[in-house]
Amino acid sequence: MSMTPLSPAADAPRAASRVEPDLRWSPTRIAGALALTAWAVLFWFLLITGRHALYLSTRTNWVVPVAAVLLTAASLGRLITARVRSPEPLSAREAWIMGLMVVPVVLVMVLPPATLGSFSAGKRSSFAGSGLATSVGDIGSGELTLVDVAAGQTSKEGEQALAKRAAEDVDFVGFVTRFPDTPADEFMLTRYVVTCCVADATVAQVRVVNVPPGKFDVNQWVEVKGQIYPLGREVIVNASDITNVPRPDRPYLTP
Amino acid sequence: MVDVPAPETVARKPLRIATPRTALAIVLLLVLAAVGLRLSNPQRVAWMQTYFVIFGSLLIQALPFVLLGALASALIEVFVSVGTLEKLANLPKPLQLPAAGLAGTAFPICECGSVPVARRLAQKGLMPSAAVTFMLAAPVLNPIVIASTFFAYRGRSTLWTMVLGRFGLGLLVAVVVGWVVGNHSKEELLRERPDDRTIHQVEPGCLEPKWRRFFVHMGNDFLFMGRYLLLGATVAGFVQTFLPASILSGIAGMPVFNLVVMMALAALLSLCSESDAFVAASFVQFGPSAQLAFLVLGPMIDMKLVALYVGTFRRGFVRMVVITVAATTLVGALWVEVLAG
Numbered sequence: 001m002s003m004t005p006l007s008p009a010a011d012a013p014r015a016a017s018r019v020e021p022d023l024r025w026s027p028t029r030i031a032g033a034l035a036l037t038a039w040a041v042l043f044w045f046l047l048i049t050g051r052h053a054l055y056l057s058t059r060t061n062w063v064v065p066v067a068a069v070l071l072t073a074a075s076l077g078r079l080i081t082a083r084v085r086s087p088e089p090l091s092a093r094e095a096w097i098m099g100l101m102v103v104p105v106v107l108v109m110v111l112p113p114a115t116l117g118s119f120s121a122g123k124r125s126s127f128a129g130s131g132l133a134t135s136v137g138d139i140g141s142g143e144l145t146l147v148d149v150a151a152g153q154t155s156k157e158g159e160q161a162l163a164k165r166a167a168e169d170v171d172f173v174g175f176v177t178r179f180p181d182t183p184a185d186e187f188m189l190t191r192y193v194v195t196c197c198v199a200d201a202t203v204a205q206v207r208v209v210n211v212p213p214g215k216f217d218v219n220q221w222v223e224v225k226g227q228i229y230p231l232g233r234e235v236i237v238n239a240s241d242i243t244n245v246p247r248p249d250r251p252y253l254t255p
Numbered sequence: 256m257v258d259v260p261a262p263e264t265v266a267r268k269p270l271r272i273a274t275p276r277t278a279l280a281i282v283l284l285l286v287l288a289a290v291g292l293r294l295s296n297p298q299r300v301a302w303m304q305t306y307f308v309i310f311g312s313l314l315i316q317a318l319p320f321v322l323l324g325a326l327a328s329a330l331i332e333v334f335v336s337v338g339t340l341e342k343l344a345n346l347p348k349p350l351q352l353p354a355a356g357l358a359g360t361a362f363p364i365c366e367c368g369s370v371p372v373a374r375r376l377a378q379k380g381l382m383p384s385a386a387v388t389f390m391l392a393a394p395v396l397n398p399i400v401i402a403s404t405f406f407a408y409r410g411r412s413t414l415w416t417m418v419l420g421r422f423g424l425g426l427l428v429a430v431v432v433g434w435v436v437g438n439h440s441k442e443e444l445l446r447e448r449p450d451d452r453t454i455h456q457v458e459p460g461c462l463e464p465k466w467r468r469f470f471v472h473m474g475n476d477f478l479f480m481g482r483y484l485l486l487g488a489t490v491a492g493f494v495q496t497f498l499p500a501s502i503l504s505g506i507a508g509m510p511v512f513n514l515v516v517m518m519a520l521a522a523l524l525s526l527c528s529e530s531d532a533f534v535a536a537s538f539v540q541f542g543p544s545a546q547l548a549f550l551v552l553g554p555m556i557d558m559k560l561v562a563l564y565v566g567t568f569r570r571g572f573v574r575m576v577v578i579t580v581a582a583t584t585l586v587g588a589l590w591v592e593v594l595a596g
Contacts (some may be wrong), residue, residue: 079472
């Protein structure tokens with residue numbers, strides 16, 4: 001923050017005695033520097049631990065190193081400029097606001113790493129295949145991914161391309177989702193597709209049948225191997241093998 | 256023309272100064288919050304887990320853009336002369352606002368970054384109406400947004416309706432808002448900030464060197480905009496956590512109402528303009544005009560932007576922007592529906 005201009009009256013005696021005030025720390029600038037430093041620390045933390053993958057897609061994670069470097073420069077710059085001849089006082093209100101701005105940093109760093117889970121699976125819209133993600137050619141050949149399957153469910157051509165892959169072997173990783181009407185020997189295998197950040201997440205989902213009842217908890221990450229059976233807009237995987245797996249380092253898919 | 260209240264002359268209350276005890280109380284509360292959160296782990300509750308992930312992701316994605324906006328704003332403040340910006344005023348009047356809007360094509364960051372830049376441009380002498388037009392147009396017209404719209408709709412028959420429609424309608428809406436702002440001065444439009452009233456000086460009578468002013472302005476802008484972004488992300492996080500997409504299915508077939516709902520949804524979801532096309536494309540139950548309304552309104556009005564506007568502009572501005580943007584987008588999208596089907 002800046003300094004208040006000194007009044008001529010206040011200047012006069014100083015000028016007369018030719019004694020210039022010493023440089024002193026400005027509380028306002030220091031408080032700002034501390035808030036900036038807290039945010040810089042958060043972005044370095046996200047970068048070093050790889051936790052940015054829990055919030056951003058691979059397409060936008062470049063903002064993390066950029067922000068870490070810029071915030072570090074901004075906080076250092078603010079600290080270097082914090083010694084002034086007439087410091088502006090820091091109001092209590094401003095100090096509390098600076099404190100509040102650090103709360104999200106505490107939240108992200110202190111809470112255990114988490115991702116979107118089953119809670120929002122029923123609330124978010126389904127992933128719609130876009131040209132960037134898939135083409136009918138991608139769906140029709142090569143290894144099928146959950147993004148291909150989800151994209152295939154949203155267009156006539158995609159549906160037809162997917163139908164040609166019926167009874168082929170697939171290997172999908174996702175987490176278990178159940179709705180009130182899901183039979184005990186089935187679950188929905190879910191994965192979120194994130195373009196920029198989790199706020200834009202859409203759902204890619206297949207129904208898994210032939211599941212041992214009671215063996216897999218909601219939100220548990222699993223690898224499902226089996227045969228795929230697209231039925232119109234719904235895709236079913238007849239599981240031959242389901243195993244618990246740890247949450248992937250990149251829990252979200254990028255189209 | 257919009258009625259923006261004149262700057263008020265309010266008697267300022269004496270400031271309560273922060274003491275070392277205040278600082279200690281803040282640090283203690285932060286430490287207590289950290290320990291309490293770690294021990295209680297509120298994320299065991301499903302909706303809280305969802306909320307914290309969405310809230311965190313909104314901030315982690317948007318704050319770097321606010322920072323880039325603050326950086327650009329500080330560069331403008333320190334290194335761009337007033338005369339450079341006043342050149343726009345030499346253009347023929349009907350071209351001034353479209354030129355300001357089209358300048359947004361050269362500014363590839365999303366909506367959170369354009370607010371501090373527009374504020375700084377207006378402060379440095381650009382006509383406030385042009386600054387507002389630039390602020391609204393940049394997040395819609397910039398090349399990254401147009402490219403993401405292209406990729407989101409590639410392979411669909413509505414590709415060019417969406418890409419050109421977004422560009423054209425986005426520019427039109429921004430120009431209309433600038434026209435409504437009219438000849439209001441920056442004092443009538445911009446909310447005063449504490450640092451506006453002080454001269455940056457390290458010695459009495461001397462301006463601080465440019466590099467010092469650059470860092471002071473950059474920090475001030477980031478910290479000021481950041482608090483409003485925090486507020487907006489807090490609200491948007493709740494909306495995102497609890498709003499079910501399924502309620503939209505029944506509305507998709509209702510003419511006009513479907514456009515209004517998609518516009519409201521764009522405002523509530525508060526998505527980044529660089530990713531919203533992929534979400535819009537996922538609403539396959541809605542027609543292209545409703546998706547277009549979503550794509551044009553979202554980068555101009557959403558929860559976090561409204562919070563940023565409140566911190567940047569005077570009373571009345573947010574109401575004017577919301578009404579003008581919504582009305583123009585609705586009419587424009589209806590025309591697209593008529594013309595493109």
